[in-house]
Each structure stands twice: as structure tokens, then as C-alpha cells.
Amino acid sequence: MIEIREGKKADLPQILDLIKELAIYEKALDQVANTVGRMEVDGFGENPIFGFLVAEENGQIIGTSIYYYRYSTWKGKRLYLEDLVVTESKRGTGGGKLLFEATLEIARESNCTGVMWQVLDWNEPAINFYKKYNTRFEDDWINCNVDF
Numbered sequence: 001m002i003e004i005r006e007g008k009k010a011d012l013p014q015i016l017d018l019i020k021e022l023a024i025y026e027k028a029l030d031q032v033a034n035t036v037g038r039m040e041v042d043g044f045g046e047n048p049i050f051g052f053l054v055a056e057e058n059g060q061i062i063g064t065s066i067y068y069y070r071y072s073t074w075k076g077k078r079l080y081l082e083d084l085v086v087t088e089s090k091r092g093t094g095g096g097k098l099l100f101e102a103t104l105e106i107a108r109e110s111n112c113t114g115v116m117w118q119v120l121d122w123n124e125p126a127i128n129f130y131k132k133y134n135t136r137f138e139d140d141w142i143n144c145n146v147d148f
Contacts, residue, residue: 011052
């Protein structure tokens with residue numbers, strides 16, 4: 001049975017492994033610069049900037065939902081889903097659905113006006129998953145980044 005719970009500091013090494021697994025799937029492992037130490041500060045330090053849920057099966061973490069809050073001048077408080085990852089061998093077993101729905105519930109309980117995230121245009125399994133939730137896909141915004 002898959003259980004969803006709030007993430008703990010002790011989970012971070014496994015969470016970083018899941019992040020790297022996702023990066024491999026997206027052919028971008030070389031772009032992962034995050035560390036467990038940085039995640040400890042950013043998630044459990046004086047001013048935490050992200051939260052996460054884990055999906056556990058038989059005491060093993062099989063997935064995670066990593067999120068943070070952002071503010072839209074048009075919509076107000078929003079929850080941003082940074083990553084939803086289920087380890088490859090456990091995809092299709094319901095862990096992603098449970099994580100996603102628990103994340104939506106966190107947004108509702110914290111008075112967010114909605115949830116936002118990104119999905120790669122070639123990731124058809126993820127796109128098809130999100131379509132089940134009446135997701136509105138946008139094609140008129142361009143992602144911009146400045147890295148330091």
C-alpha cells in the first residue's frame with residue numbers, strides 16, 4: 001500500500017536521487033547542481049522556501065512532490081509544483097496520482113487560488129496524466145532564466 005506523508009530532513013538523500021532520476025529521464029543530469037546540504041538549508045533552515053511530500057511503499061520512498069508558494073499579481077497566492085517524480089519501476093501504480101492529489105489539497109488548505117507547474121512538450125505520459133485533471137496547457141508564454 002502506498003502512503004503519502006510530509007517530507008523530513010532525513011528523506012533528502014533519497015529525494016535528491018529521485019531528482020537525478022528525473023534529470024536522467026529528461027536528458028539533463030549535467031544540469032543538476034543541487035546538494036543535500038543546500039536542500040537542508042532551503043527546506044529546513046531558518047526561512048524554508050520549499051516543501052515536499054513523499055510516497056512510501058513498504059517503508060521505501062518511491063516518489064515525491066516538491067512545491068513552493070509564489071504570488072501572481074493577477075491571481076494571488078499560488079502553489080508552484082516544481083517536480084512530481086515517481087521512480088520508474090513504480091510508475092503506473094497510483095503513487096503519482098496520490099502525490100498530485102495531496103499536493104492539490106495542500107494548495108486548497110493554504111488558500112491558494114490554484115496550482116502551476118511545467119511539463120516538457122515531449123513528455124506524453126505526463127501530459128496525458130495531467131489531462132485527467134482538466135489541466136489548461138499554455139503555449140503563449142516563454143520560460144526565461146538567469147543563472148548565477
